[in-house]
Amino acid sequence: MARTNLSKHLLLLAATTSIVALLVGFAPSEVEETTIKLEVPLQIISIDEEIVKTQVTDTEAPAVIGTQIGLPTPSGLVKHDPSYITQQASVKSGDSLSKILSSHGISNQDIYRVSSADKKPKELTRMRPGQQLEFVKDKNTDELISLKLIKNQLETIAFEKTDGKFVSSKVVREPETVNVYKEATISNSLFLDGLKAGISQSMLIEMANIFGWDIDFALDLRNGDTFSLLFEEKYLDGQSIGFGNILAAQFVNNGRVYQAIRYETNKGAHYYTPDGLSMRKTFLRTPVDFTRISSKFNPNRLHPIFKTTRPHRGxxxxxxxxxxxxxxxxxxxxxxxKQNGYGNVVILDHGRGYTTLYAHLNGFSRKIKRGGRVKQGQTIAFVGQTGYATGPHLHYEFRINGTHKNPVTVKLPNDEPMAKKDLKDYLPYAQTMASALESYHSPDYMQKLASIKR
Ligand SMILES: [Zn+2]
Incomplete structure (x- = not known):
């Protein structure tokens, strides 16, 4: 069974942590709080190096781009002027530009001038706690010479005074992406053993999401299960600043080997088996976050109320x-x-001969109506105890061409396969990635695989 309570929580967590991962990498400025944790190097690296590594992206200030690329940065220039001093301030909650600058003796006029140069996204008014301000002033007159808002390790907004006016420019640094291999064997839990192997929590959640359609990470894991990952790690100045995507992954669960490869088509990036089948399934294994299975699929069971042999078809x-x-x-x-013993019921037709039935419902979602379409994962109703039921539960049936199948064990069809034209490029790529992953396997891991394949 895939996608039960725990995996749901994993998913939620995944959403949060992927934001964190994003932030460490390429923070969109709406996502804020977590930036606080970013260690922004206050010490500006040597000017030459900065120029080589940076990429100026602001198209609004072409005049500055030239100076940015060809000449030393303003702070570089002013460092050599003995009457100029560089000061730094860490943005705290409740701070504003004027609050910070005026506390350093900068005049309201200069604060106004630099604010006026703050174009469209208004970076200076959207400063976040934890970001850094670095500014240069004349130590005798307190005149503001230049200002930098260091948003994060990758993005700096600079304001430079020329002819009494400030001009802004944006400097974006590109991190270096390195592919990293990790593997782990589970003896305690996915997280304990994964973290011990040096795999981040967000990466483990991402992996659980990829394989969550085949493996129920709450119930199916076995001692000795093992997995390996090839993923991207982002580096800046030789320091890791976060993770990118999982490129390829393998999970050996209870004697079965699952493999996933990330591939981008015009439908976006998704994970596929080495044969090009989608890792995602057309159906959720369980349509509800349940506490336990109170009655299994059983063609010959004794009915709890009627005490007669009645098949339990769901x-x-x-x-x-x-x-x-x-x-x-x-x-x-x-x-x-309503359907007699089933109480409130919903039946969905999924095409290609697949139908699902949901019974004993307390009520229906207002958004569904007979003949209307629903999406996978959409709430259609609520658990109840209508009809013949000994307690609140969902009775769920899965039918293929009218025949009842056990929803827990039925082989679920994979989501839409890759388009033929994509498959032609994908297959050799998948082969390369699978070999790359394999080339890193430890001898223990190889041995484990060999013992399964036999
Ligand atoms: Zn039932």
Missing amino acids: VDYAASKGTPVKASGDGKVIFKG
């Missing part, structure tokens, strides 16, 4: 009343209403 997922029930796949609502 699975009962115990969950508290009101728990959202999700559409397990994209489809059309073909029934919404």
Whole structure:
């Protein structure tokens, strides 16, 4: 069973941590708080080096681009003037540009001038706690000569005074991307053993998301399961500043080998098996966050109320009343209403002969109507106890061409395969990535794989 409670939480966490990862790398300025943790090197690296490594992206100030590339930066220039001093301030919560600058003796006029040079996205008014201001002033007159807002390790906004006016420019540094290989064997938990092997939590969550369609990370993990990853790590000045994507991954779970390779088509970047099948499935394994399976799929069971042999053609997922029930796949609502013993029922038609049924519902989502379309994961109803039910639970049925299948074990179809024209390029690429991953496997890992393949 994939995608149960824990994996849901993993997903949520993944969303948060990917923001963190993004931030460390290429912070969009809306995402803020976490920037506080960024260690911005206050010491500006030697000017030559900075010029070589930086890339000026501001198209609004072409005049400055020239000076930025060809000449030393303003702070570089002024360092040699004995009457100029460079000062730094760390932006704290509640700070503003004028608060910081005036506390350093800068006149309101200069504060106004530099603020006026702050173009469109208004960087100076959107400063975040933890960002750094570096400014140069005349130590005798307190006149502001230049100002830099160091947003993060990659992005600096500079304001330079020329002819009494400030002109702004943006300096963006490109981190170096390095591919990293890691592997781990599970003896305690995915997280404990993964972290011990030097894999970050966000990377582990990302991996759990990739394989979560095949492996239930809450229930399926076994002692001795092992996995390997090839992923991107971003470096700046020889220091790691965060992670990029997982490029290839392999997970050996309970004697089965799963492999995923990231590939970008015009439909975006997704993970595929080495054969080009999508890692994502057309159906969620379980359409509800349940506490336990209260009744299994069983063609010959004794009915708890009628005490007669009645097949149980679905699975009962115990969950508290009101728990959202999700559409397990994209489809059309073909029934919404009451059905005797089933109480409130929804039936979805997913095409290609697949239908799913959800029973004992407390109520329906207002957004669904008979004949309407639903998306995978969309809330269609809520867990209840309507019809013949001994407690609140979701009775879930999975049918292929009218035949009931066990929802827990049925082989779920993979999501849309890759387009033929993409596949032609993908297959050799996948082969290369699979070999790359394999070339890094430790002898222990190789031995494990060999013992499975036999
Ligand atoms: Zn049932």
